[in-house]
Amino acid sequence: MITRRQILGGGAFLASAAAWSKTSAMGLPDAPVMESPDMQPPIFPSSGPDYQPVVTLNGWTLPHRMTGGVKEFHLVAEPVERELGPGMTAYLWGYNGQSPGPTIEAVEGDRVRIFVTNRLPEHTTIHWHGMILPCGMDGVTGLTQPGIPPGKTFVYEFDLVKSGTFMYHPHADEMVQMAMGMMGFFVIHPKDPALHRVDRDFVFLLNAFDIEPGSYVPRVMEMTDFNLWTWNSRVFPGISHLVVNKDDRVRVRVGNLTMTNHPIHMHGYDFEVTCTDGGWVRPEARWPEVSIDIPVGAMRAYEFDAKYLGDWAIHCHKSHHTMNAMGHDVPTFIGADKTEVSRKIRTVQPEYMAMGNRGMADMGEMEMPLPDNTIPMMTGWGQFGAIEMGGMFSVVKVREGISANDYADPGWYEHPEGTVSYEWTGDVPAPAKAAGGETVAPAAKPGDHSDH
Numbered sequence: 001m002i003t004r005r006q007i008l009g010g011g012a013f014l015a016s017a018a019a020w021s022k023t024s025a026m027g028l029p030d031a032p033v034m035e036s037p038d039m040q041p042p043i044f045p046s047s048g049p050d051y052q053p054v055v056t057l058n059g060w061t062l063p064h065r066m067t068g069g070v071k072e073f074h075l076v077a078e079p080v081e082r083e084l085g086p087g088m089t090a091y092l093w094g095y096n097g098q099s100p101g102p103t104i105e106a107v108e109g110d111r112v113r114i115f116v117t118n119r120l121p122e123h124t125t126i127h128w129h130g131m132i133l134p135c136g137m138d139g140v141t142g143l144t145q146p147g148i149p150p151g152k153t154f155v156y157e158f159d160l161v162k163s164g165t166f167m168y169h170p171h172a173d174e175m176v177q178m179a180m181g182m183m184g185f186f187v188i189h190p191k192d193p194a195l196h197r198v199d200r201d202f203v204f205l206l207n208a209f210d211i212e213p214g215s216y217v218p219r220v221m222e223m224t225d226f227n228l229w230t231w232n233s234r235v236f237p238g239i240s241h242l243v244v245n246k247d248d249r250v251r252v253r254v255g256n257l258t259m260t261n262h263p264i265h266m267h268g269y270d271f272e273v274t275c276t277d278g279g280w281v282r283p284e285a286r287w288p289e290v291s292i293d294i295p296v297g298a299m300r301a302y303e304f305d306a307k308y309l310g311d312w313a314i315h316c317h318k319s320h321h322t323m324n325a326m327g328h329d330v331p332t333f334i335g336a337d338k339t340e341v342s343r344k345i346r347t348v349q350p351e352y353m354a355m356g357n358r359g360m361a362d363m364g365e366m367e368m369p370l371p372d373n374t375i376p377m378m379t380g381w382g383q384f385g386a387i388e389m390g391g392m393f394s395v396v397k398v399r400e401g402i403s404a405n406d407y408a409d410p411g412w413y414e415h416p417e418g419t420v421s422y423e424w425t426g427d428v429p430a431p432a433k434a435a436g437g438e439t440v441a442p443a444a445k446p447g448d449h450s451d452h
Contacts, residue, residue, distance in 0.1 A: 028115050028153065029065045031074040033097035037083045039240035039407065049107050051189035052197060054253070055407060057204040057240040057394070058232045059185075062102035070111045070157070073104055075126070077148075077170075077182065078119035084230060085238035088375045090209065091216045092181035092233065093120060099181030099233045100205050101168070108163040108191040114156045116148060122173060123147030126156065128186065129167040130277050130299065133158040141172040148172075163190040164279050165253045165299045167205070179220040181233055183207065183257050196280060198303060199248035199404070204231045206294060206316075206392065208258040213374035226258070229321040229391040236322070236393035237380030241409055242314065244306045245402035252314075253301040256294040262321065265291040266304075266396060268312035275301035291317055306398045311382070311413040316392035383412040 034040070040060035042053035053061065064071045080094040095101025106112055118124050125147055127139035137158045141147045148154045166186040170177040185203050190196055208229050210222040231239050244250050251274070254264055272286040277299050292300050315322050380387045387393075399410050 028117075029067075029072045029074045030063075031076045031096055031115075031117065032063060033076075034060050034102065035097060037098075037234065037238065041405065041407065043105070045107075048110075049189070049191055050193040051105075051107060052199065052201055053105060054103060054185075054187050054201040054203045056103045056185060056232065057202060057242070058234045058238070059098065059100065059204070060102050062096065062104050064106075064112075067113070070113045071106055072113045072115070074115045074117070075101060075184075076117045076119055077124050077126075080181075082181065082233045083238070084209075084228065084233060085235040085375050085379075088235075088373055089216065090181075090211055090218065090233070092209075092218070093177060094181050094233075095184060099183075100207070101182070101184035103185040103187060103203060104168070105187050105189065106160055107189050108160055110160045110188075112156075112158065112160060115153055116156065117153040118148040118150050120150060120177075123149050124170050124177060124182070125154075125172045126168050127171040128156070128158075129169060129297070130164070131158075131166050131186070131188075132161045139171050160188050162279060163188045163196075165203070165255070165275050165277075165301050167255045167257065167299065169257060176220045178257060179209070179218055179222070181207065181209075181218075185253070185255060187253070196274070197249075198251040200242075200244055201251045201253070202242050203253040203255075206231060206254065206256045206258050206262050207233060209233075214371035216373060229258070229316065231392055231394065235375065235391050236389055237387075239394040240407075241394055242396045243402060243407045243410060244396060244398045245404070245406075246306055246309060246398055246400045248306045249303060250306055251301055251303045253299065254292075254294050255299040256296055259296060260318075261293055261295050262392065263291045263293045263317040264300075264314070265317040266312060266314045268308050268310060268396075269304045271302040271304035273300060274303045275299075309398050309400065309413065310415075312396040312398065313389075314394050314396050315389065321392045322389045 037058055039055060039058050042055050043061045043063065044053055045051060047066070062073055062075070064073045066072070075095045077093070077095055078097075080092050080097055080099055082090050082092050082094065082099045084090050092099040104112075104114075114126075116124075116126055123141070123146075125139040125141050125145060128137070136144055137156050138144045139156070145154070166188065167183060168186050169183040183205055185205060187201075187203060206229075208226040209218040210226045211218050211228055228235060234240075242250075242252070252266075252271075253275070256262055270288050270290050271292075273289055273292055274281050274286055289302065292302055294300050376390070379390055380393075397410055397413070399413075402410065
């Protein structure tokens with residue numbers, strides 16, 4: 001739902017509708033605010049060249065108005081509250097009520113005028129990442145423009161000279177402002193409606209935060225040891241699913257504004273890399289992948305034909321990036337016998353649960369007390385139990401009969417009979433022997449399920 005409700009000061013105060021009315025009366029385009037963390041439906045063009053609009057995972061597209069043939073947008077840089085996942089909220093900085101800010105969509109050849117109002121406690125700018133434009137519109141504080149002071153509005157105006165996948169973010173105190181969540185997507189569609197046309201076009205940004213359990217504000221001085229890895233400032237199971245109709249041509253655009261690379265892997269398919277930071281990849285130069293590494297500060301787009309029905313995982317392939325609230329100073333207890341120490345601890349803390357001596361999978365199913373405003377390291381359930389993932393993880397849901405503009409969750413995939421992995425109940429072969437005769441893996445004793 002887009003409303004005029006604006007979050008200020010970490011969510012402690014709300015601006016009134018009258019303030020927005022005054023802004024509009026002064027000649028600025030309206031600055032709508034998004035409150036919902038859910039993915040919003042696409043906005044189809046009402047004039048000009050046709051295009052298939054994008055949908056932003058857990059995000060939305062910023063509306064515009066036309067003034068004298070120019071597309072006008074209004075971004076408001078401000079403190080926001082963002083639900084990272086069920087049970088956890090962060091106090092961030094963003095645009096128009098959310099972090100990341102709304103996706104801006106336009107068409108190659110458009111002239112755009114973007115009003116940027118600063119409601120932050122310090123100056124800011126916006127850099128239009130990857131775009132060709134006049135130097136004075138590039139948004140680098142001190143180099144190409146003065147910073148936008150708090151309470152002021154600056155105007156950026158330029159022609160969109162090429163189509164592709166781009167981003168926006170500050171180049172002002174960026175260690176703080178980007179670490180606090182200030183970023184967004186900018187998609188420029190080709191002027192020719194038939195060029196690079198797809199049926200579904202998904203976009204999301206990779207970002208990361210360091211937020212201690214029980215706290216709300218990111219530690220912005222952190223450079224390497226982040227504990228929350230997110231897509232559009234959301235963690236699994238709060239990340240939108242990518243719902244697709246069978247045989248759709250699908251594009252996925254990913255931008256990386258974290259401080260490390262991310263190999264994005266999608267199950268069940270191979271795909272073609274069709275767009276990079278520099279523009280579209282010529283058909284004869286495209287290459288097949290099942291994982292695409294997204295470098296820091298880079299954008300990649302890939303496409304596939306949705307031939308195979310199912311619920312297919314899509315995730316970062318750095319294992320600790322698919323965990324929530326990941327701690328790094330945790331000792332390894334695999335193989336340790338914690339029976340006696342657990343007994344002693346329970347004399348003073350009856351609810352104590354031993355963990356880690358069999359691995360960490362138990363955490364996916366445990367219901368245990370957590371500090372306020374945090375989420376389990378592994379959470380989220382599928383039709384067969386705990387999925388044991390978090391962070392940068394979602395599901396591509398390919399179904400038959402999904403209408404063209406339907407992105408609603410169709411539920412879990414109904415597997416045809418005989419197509420689900422099952423337990424073997426026959427004889428189990430003996431362990432293999434190495435050349436010297438020693439056993440490669442020790443044989444388990446029947447019924448041996450001990451933790452030792």
